[in-house]
Amino acid sequence: MKIKNWIYTAALGAAISFAGISETSAQVGQDRYFRAIGTPHNPKVQVSWNRYHTNLALEEIMKNMVKQHPNLVRLESIGKSFQGNDIWVLTITDFKTGKAEDKPAMWIDGNIHSNEIQGTEFALYTAWYLTEMYGDLEFITELLKDKTFYIAPTINPDAHDYFIKEANNQNSPRSGMIVMDNDGDGIAGEDPFNDLNGDGHITMMIRKSPTGRFIKDKMDPRKLIPVAADQKGEYEMLGYEGYDMDGDGEVNEDGIGYYDPNRDWAWNWQPDYIQRGAWKYPFSVPENRAVMEFVMKHPNIAAAQSYHNYGGMILRGPGAEEDLNTYNASDVRVYDAIAKKGEEFMPGYKYLVVYKDLYSVFGGQLDWFYGGRGIFTYSNELMTSYLYLHQNAGRGNQDEQMKVDTYLTFGDAFVNWQEYDHPQFGKIEIGGFKKNFGRLHPGFLMEQDAHRNSAFTILHAYHTPKLSVSEVKEKDLGGGLKEITATIYNERLIPTHSSQDIKYKIERPNYISISGAKVVAGFIVENEDFNKLKEQKINPEKLEVENIPGMGAVKVRWIVSGGGNYSINVDSAKGGKASWKK
Numbered sequence: 024m025k026i027k028n029w030i031y032t033a034a035l036g037a038a039i040s041f042a043g044i045s046e047t048s049a050q051v052g053q054d055r056y057f058r059a060i061g062t063p064h065n066p067k068v069q070v071s072w073n074r075y076h077t078n079l080a081l082e083e084i085m086k087n088m089v090k091q092h093p094n095l096v097r098l099e100s101i102g103k104s105f106q107g108n109d110i111w112v113l114t115i116t117d118f119k120t121g122k123a124e125d126k127p128a129m130w131i132d133g134n135i136h137s138n139e140i141q142g143t144e145f146a147l148y149t150a151w152y153l154t155e156m157y158g159d160l161e162f163i164t165e166l167l168k169d170k171t172f173y174i175a176p177t178i179n180p181d182a183h184d185y186f187i188k189e190a191n192n193q194n195s196p197r198s199g200m201i202v203m204d205n206d207g208d209g210i211a212g213e214d215p216f217n218d219l220n221g222d223g224h225i226t227m228m229i230r231k232s233p234t235g236r237f238i239k240d241k242m243d244p245r246k247l248i249p250v251a252a253d254q255k256g257e258y259e260m261l262g263y264e265g266y267d268m269d270g271d272g273e274v275n276e277d278g279i280g281y282y283d284p285n286r287d288w289a290w291n292w293q294p295d296y297i298q299r300g301a302w303k304y305p306f307s308v309p310e311n312r313a314v315m316e317f318v319m320k321h322p323n324i325a326a327a328q329s330y331h332n333y334g335g336m337i338l339r340g341p342g343a344e345e346d347l348n349t350y351n352a353s354d355v356r357v358y359d360a361i362a363k364k365g366e367e368f369m370p371g372y373k374y375l376v377v378y379k380d381l382y383s384v385f386g387g388q389l390d391w392f393y394g395g396r397g398i399f400t401y402s403n404e405l406m407t408s409y410l411y412l413h414q415n416a417g418r419g420n421q422d423e424q425m426k427v428d429t430y431l432t433f434g435d436a437f438v439n440w441q442e443y444d445h446p447q448f449g450k451i452e453i454g455g456f457k458k459n460f461g462r463l464h465p466g467f468l469m470e471q472d473a474h475r476n477s478a479f480t481i482l483h484a485y486h487t488p489k490l491s492v493s494e495v496k497e498k499d500l501g502g503g504l505k506e507i508t509a510t511i512y513n514e515r516l517i518p519t520h521s522s523q524d525i526k527y528k529i530e531r532p533n534y535i536s537i538s539g540a541k542v543v544a545g546f547i548v549e550n551e552d553f554n555k556l557k558e559q560k561i562n563p564e565k566l567e568v569e570n571i572p573g574m575g576a577v578k579v580r581w582i583v584s585g586g587g588n589y590s591i592n593v594d595s596a597k598g599g600k601a602s603w604k605k
Contacts, residue, residue, distance in 0.1 A: 061474070063155035067091035070151055072473055073466035075140050075459075078108060078184050081176055084147065085113055092154045094118055095167065101175070102313025105201050108180040110313050113150050116171040117157070117164075127599045128171040128323045129484035130398070132314065133330035135284050135388065136197050137182025141405050141464050141473075142330030147176040148473040149480055169599070170484050171323065178310050179284060186458070190218035192225040192263055193461045198280030198300075199310060206277045208269065215278035217265040219443055219453055226438050226455035228261035230448055235259040245437055245454070246425060266447050285331075286384070287311050288391035291346050298385040305386060318396060322530055325487040325517055325597035327392045327400040328480045333418055333462045335371040335407025337362045337479070339400070340393055342377045342384030349394050351522030357399060357573060360516055361486060365479040371409030377402075397524030399517055401483070403476055410468050424456065431467070436460035486516040488598035490571060492591050495603060505583050508548065509591050509603070511535060511568075512576040519598035520570040530596045532567040535579050539589035539605075548578035556580065571598060 058064040068087050076084065088096045095117060100109035116123045131149060133142025153172060156163040177183045181200040185191075195216065202212035216225045229237070229247060235256040240246035250256040265275040283300025286292075287308045295301045306312040318324055339358050341347055350358075362374040377384055384390070392400040408423055409415040411431070416423040428436040440454035464472060493512040500506055511533075513519065519533050537545075545563025546556040559566050566579050583589075593601040 063152065063159075066151070066155040068151060068155065070147075072144065072148060072470040074469075075144060075187060075463075076147075077187055078177070078180050081143065081147065082109075082111065085111060085150075085176075088113065088150065088154055092157070095154050095157055096150075097123070101317045102309070104179070104181045104310050105199055105308075106181040110175065110178060110180060110310060112317065113174045113176075114171065115150055115153055115167065115174065117167040120168040121600075123171040124321065124323050125600055126169060126171045126323060127325045127487035127489070127597055128173055128321060129480065129487065130173045130175075130318065130324045130327040130392075131330075131480055132175040132178045132328075134177040134179050134183050135311075135329065136331060137179050137186045137199065138191065138194060138197065138458075138462065139330070139332040139405070140177075140183060140186060141332060141469065143176040143183060144469060145330050145405065145473045145476050146174050148470075149477040150174045150176075152474070152477055153481075166481070166485060169489060170487060172484065173317070173321065173324065175314065178314055180310075182279070185279070190216055190223050190225050191458045192216070193456065193458050193463075195225070196279040196281075198282045199284060199308060200279055201282065201308075203280060203282065204277065205281050206269075206271065206273065208271065208277070210269070211277070212279065213277055214268045214271075214273070214275060215265075216263060216275050217268070219264050219266075219445070220438075220441055222438060224438060224457045225264045226453055226457070228264055228443075228445070228448065228451050228453055229258045229440070230261055230451045231257060232259040239440075243425060245428075245439065246421060248421075261448055261451060264453055266445060282308070284308050284311055285388055286386045288386050288388050288395075289315075290386065290391040290394040291341075291343055292386035301386055311388075315391075318392070318398075322596040323599070324396070324398055325519075326483050327389075327398050328483060329388055329400070329402045330405055330476070331402055332405045333407070334404035335369075335373065335409060336381070336404035337365050337369070337372055337374045338377050338381065338389065338402045338404065339374075340377055340387070340390045342387040342390045344378045344383070346390065346394065347378070349390075349523060351526075353518075353572075354399070354522050357486075357516050357518075358401075361399075361483055362401065364482060369475045369479060370413075371407040371415060372403070393521070394523060395529075397521040397527075397529045399483070399521060401479075403479070405472065405476065406462060406464050406468075410464075410472060419461065424461065427465075428456075428460075432460075432465055436465070486573070488517055488519050488571065488573070488595065489514040490519075490593050490595060490598045490601040492593065492601055492603035493576065495591065495605075500582070503584050504543065505540075505585075506580060507537065507540070507583060507589075508551070508578060508580045509535070509537075510576050510578050511571055511593055511601070513571045513573055513598065516573040518570050518573045518575075519595045525570055532569055533571055533593065533595040533598060534565055535568055535577075536565040536592050536594070537581050537583070537589055538564070538592070539587065540581070540583040541585055543582040543584055545582075546580045548580050551578055571595065 133146040286300040289305035494510040498506040542564040
């Protein structure tokens with residue numbers, strides 16, 4: 024009898040475990056782990072955030088999100104890349120509280136440049152965090168009731184996997200996988216990098232030379248240091264690992280690309296001879312075109328975030344000084360308020376303006392999102408050396424990087440110098456930092472920085488418009504007529520229409536309508552104290568309001584006859600919907 028009971032109990036336990044019923048969660052939560060604040064305790068989708076995922080792994084994780092959170096997640100391909108890979112977008116919201124397209128939305132993407140793969144991880148982390156914390160954390164639960172997130176972890180899937188799987192350096196390739204004739208010899212892509220020692224990394228080549236200007240540091244022979252102007256060196260630098268494959272006297276000059284997907288957007292676009300990296304015409308890159316078409320079909324997108332690397336920057340436009348007047352002062356105040364708050368909880372990150380604090384960019388993504396669609400958009404340059412030792416020595420600082428490799432990664436970041444018989448240079452040495460060090464986060468820094476950047480995008484999404492009918496007043500005018508005045512309040516920083524949106528009439532106006540009463544006249548109240556009104560004579564029951572400002576309100580008024588029960592409805596493309604019933 025005891026054996027039968029044991030078998031029954033074991034079988035039931037296995038069935039419960041297989042079905043994913045809560046016994047396992049309770050056991051794991053109570054018997055094995057103690058919950059850490061601010062992170063999912065026992066997530067339904069298990070992901071390690073200390074490594075980088077291939078396209079196959081990304082797809083598996085996203086599909087698992089859909090399976091585990093069917094009321095919160097949808098997954099769709101919005102188009103195909105140059106090589107035919109899907110460009111996946113996750114739609115995340117509480118579908119039980121309304122359609123995704125009826126709520127103010129936040130767009131997040133990463134990896135427009137192929138080597139900037141932590142942008143993929145940070146975007147995916149945001150999706151994971153939102154879905155796993157829903158129901159456990161009131162703030163996230165309420166956020167997903169009110170808002171929609173469209174998240175595209177990689178908008179350059181071809182080169183995402185190429186960077187991971189093929190031999191590259193820290194900076195290559197920047198483009199997608201369209202092969203071009205970079206050296207103008209009539210043949211495309213015939214002289215790429217060569218992984219001479221077969222380690223999967225394109226590092227540096229050096230050679231002993233009587234005219235060399237470098238020596239190896241005697242205290243740390245990994246370091247190559249320049250000699251003083253009046254001293255004789257021992258080594259010369261030969262560039263990145265490879266050899267001349269087409270006999271033109273140059274090494275590695277015709278690999279994948281070169282074009283820059285972040286110079287391809289249809290705002291202040293300039294041709295390649297002005298803006299290096301631009302290709303044929305705006306949206307000639309198929310991946311960007313797919314993103315553009317999705318955004319055009321989703322006018323509820325009120326805010327956007329794009330992830331790049333490197334530098335610890337929170338960037339806004341304009342990309343070029345010529346476009347300075349596009350960014351109206353009222354919109355800049357919104358940008359400033361959100362970004363300066365982000366600086367407080369993102370150590371090492373600085374809020375900067377692209378043209379002024381970085382360099383000029385024509386045809387950039389964030390300028391198209393704002394200039395072309397009126398969407399408040401940031402681009403974060405991920406990873407900063409401050410995260411290493413809290414010294415902020417700057418990108419590529421050899422001394423700091425060597426110290427990090429010695430004390431934090433224990434030699435894992437550097438390929439020690441190895442002799443190699445080169446077919447053209449003779450006896451050389453190959454070595455240097457690996458492709459996944461420098462621009463990319465080491466594993467132990469990834470989850471922390473992913474969370475901080477996700478918190479920034481969540482803050483941004485929180486401040487997309489939230490509308491309510493905050494007050495309704497009635498006044499009896501006699502003769503069966505009644506005056507109804509309604510106040511529509513925007514509880515967040517971002518207005519329903521940016522100044523750029525208003526200037527170019529990008530999106531339709533907000534509609535504020537009344538039903539259940541016969542409307543005689545309808546007005547927008549410009550100044551209630553002095554009874555200054557603007558009448559809408561055509562279709563007065565459905566008033567068209569140009570904008571509802573952030574942390575501000577508009578008032579509307581109707582003269583109606585009768586006056587039983589009625590309702591007031593607000594319909595805004597970027598601000599969502601609100602209603603009031605008597």
